[in-house]
């Protein structure tokens with residue numbers, strides 16, 4: 060059964076060209092939403108949007124979340140097309156391309172790029188889209204955090220620090236935006252294995268995390284979708300400023 064009143068909502072998903080972002084977009088199109096898929100990888104983005112075929116509608120719009128002008132261009136397009144937006148999933152991140160290494164070997168360039176996308180990105184995106192979110196009256200923002208923060212996972216401190224910032228940003232954003240009827244929550248995934256190969260987990264770490272879970276199976280993108288849809292829906296109308304870990308009961312430390 061569909062979550063209440065999600066149909067016909069206009070939702071923006073960042074980082075929607077692949078992985079979990081593409082899955083959020085697919086689910087929302089299935090729920091009957093107008094979904095604006097955005098990503099800085101234009102080719103993959105358009106290919107991904109072309110695979111989605113209703114009952115909702117999928118539109119692809121290029122976006123670099125680190126670039127204020129790019130965020131403002133998206134806002135201008137959406138203002139003309141819809142006049143408001145009902146929801147935003149801040150999912151874009153530097154994640155699958157990260158190489159694990161001790162933090163003292165992370166270069167300044169790597170550090171800055173991760174903070175620019177993962178932390179400045181959601182702030183810039185929300186700031187640019189704020190008039191559109193406010194217009195909706197009851198909009199919902201879902202910031203994608205990470206349980207890697209709560210686990211204190213080693214090997215990618217720049218990423219952990221950026222996602223820790225996202226968790227914190229949610230609490231303050233929720234307070235500042237409540238006056239506009241906008242809810243802000245963090246969906247914090249445990250490890251999720253997508254179609255994209257990555258170097259942020261070793262085989263040994265994967266087994267250790269699995270054995271610390273209550274449900275003894277690994278997660279795929281579909282495991283995140285119901286929670287995202289719920290947070291965007293009117294069923295979550297009294298829920299804001301929360302961090303929801305979707306992690307099969309993975310025990311922290």
Ligand SMILES: NC(=O)c1ccc[n+]([C@@H]2O[C@H](COP(=O)([O-])OP(=O)(O)OC[C@H]3O[C@@H](n4cnc5c(N)ncnc54)[C@H](O)[C@@H]3O)[C@@H](O)[C@H]2O)c1
Nearest residue numbers: 074078079098099123124150151152154155205248250251
């Ligand atoms: N996969 C996991 O295990 C896991 C666990 C916890 C949290 N997360 C979070 O979930 C989200 C999705 O994870 P994923 O595994 O699909 O990641 P991914 O690396 O496969 O996809 C990230 C997407 O973001 C896009 N992107 C990067 N920089 C951008 C920019 N400047 N502007 C616009 N788009 C940009 C990329 O092109 C890509 O499509 C991320 O926020 C990630 O940190 C993932």
